[in-house]
Amino acid sequence: MTEPLNRAPCATDLEDQAIEQWVHLTSGQASDADRHAFARWRGQSADHEAAARLAETMWQALPQTHTAQTFVAPPRRERRPLRWAALAAGLGALALTGLSEPAKVYFADYAxxxxxxxALTLEDGSQVWLNSGSALSVNYSAARREISLLKGEALFEVSKDAVRPFVVQSLGGSVQAVGTRFDVDRQGEQVRVAVTEGEVRVSSGGAVVPLKAAQRLAYTAGATPSATGVLDLGTASAWQRGKLIFNRQPLAEVFADIERYLPGSLVIAGRLPSTAVSGVFNLDDVPGMLDMLARTQPVRIYRMPWLTVVVVNQTRA
Known part of the structure; x- marks a missing residue:
């Protein structure tokens, strides 16, 4: 059984009981008597009520697929870890969502x-650094050097070639280098581009936007790029050095950046406060990173194989 990073040990049994009962209530097998019994159970004390609310929040944050809706908790006599019983449906659903990954990701040249x-060295001498959970394919021809970023983030240091332009394609847009060092980060339906040296031209939605050193922008599929913003060169591409550096970054963005280093999925249960986070974190110690956030932010963090749940503590938010 995994333990949350910051909760009093005395709450463990109540939370386990609440999770087990909530799974049964949402399984389709619960009776009116079961629901009344749960209402009586949660009314025993403030701690019982808090455990019941936590169970509801965690469950509602999981993907509500057919698997989750039809899951039936195992008999009590098996005494298997209760959180495994409660979250088995969610984990199964998350495993199924992994199958929706575009097929070309599985046939990428590098991942x-x-x-x-x-770190990679391409045939023209260009350097590429692939971040965690990333994939790209390379297509060089006599007239063009094309990279398809299929997933995740890559940092490029491009060798000059006056005859063959270097172009990174991602999510329907492109980034053309002009002898430069730049980062392309594909997160969900958004692509973020940041330039640390030289210049690039970002094309998306029929618009072409020049981007110079110490500038950044983002685009979504079929849309014109956002306005350019200032890039903090001191924190840019820190992941290449094994660090994550945040300089008054919103808590929601911090968790979005951390998610790529976590196995499976990250689920946020509740609305995160608009806290600004600053700090330097070691990418080789992700549990320590989560522990620090759990101790300094109004959240509780539960880690399980293929799933990390962040529960917002409303009393502290």
């Missing part, structure tokens, strides 16, 4: 596993 970072 990294979660937690892995990799």
């Amino acid at each position: 990294t596993a979660v937690g892995e970072r990799r």
Whole structure:
């Protein structure tokens, strides 16, 4: 059984009981008597009520697929870890969502596993650093050097070639280098581009935007790029050095950046406060990073294989 990073040990049994009962109530097998019994149970004390609310929040944050809706908790006599019973449906659903990954990701020329970072040297001498959970394919021809970023983040240091432009394609847009060093980060339906040296041209939605050193922007599929913003060169591409550096970054963005280093999925249960986070974190110690956030932010963090749940503590938010 995994333990939350910051909760009093005395709450463990109540939370386990609440999770087990909530799973049964949402399984389709519960009776009116079961629901009344749970109402009586949660009314015994403030701690019982808090445990019941936590169970509801965690469950509602999980993908509500057919698997989750039809899951039936195992008999009590098996005494298997209760959180495993409660979250088995959610984990199964998350495993199924992994199958929706575009097929081309699985046939990428280069890829990294979660937690892995990799340096590459392409045939023209250009350098590429792949971040955790990333994938790309390379297509060089006599007239063009094309990279398809299929997933995740990559940092490029491009060798000059006046004849063959160097272009990174991702999510329907492109980034063309002009002898430069730049980062392309594909997160969900958004691509973020940041330039540390030289200049690039970002094309998306029929618009072309020049981007110079110490500038950044983002675009979504089919849309024109955002306005350019200032890039903090002191923190840019810190992941290449095995660090994550935050300089008054919103808590929601911090968790979005951390998610790529976690196995499986990250679920936020509740609305995160608009806290600004600053700090330097070691990518080789992700549990320590989560522990620090759990101790300094109004959240509780539960880690399980293939799933990390962040529960917002409303009393502290």
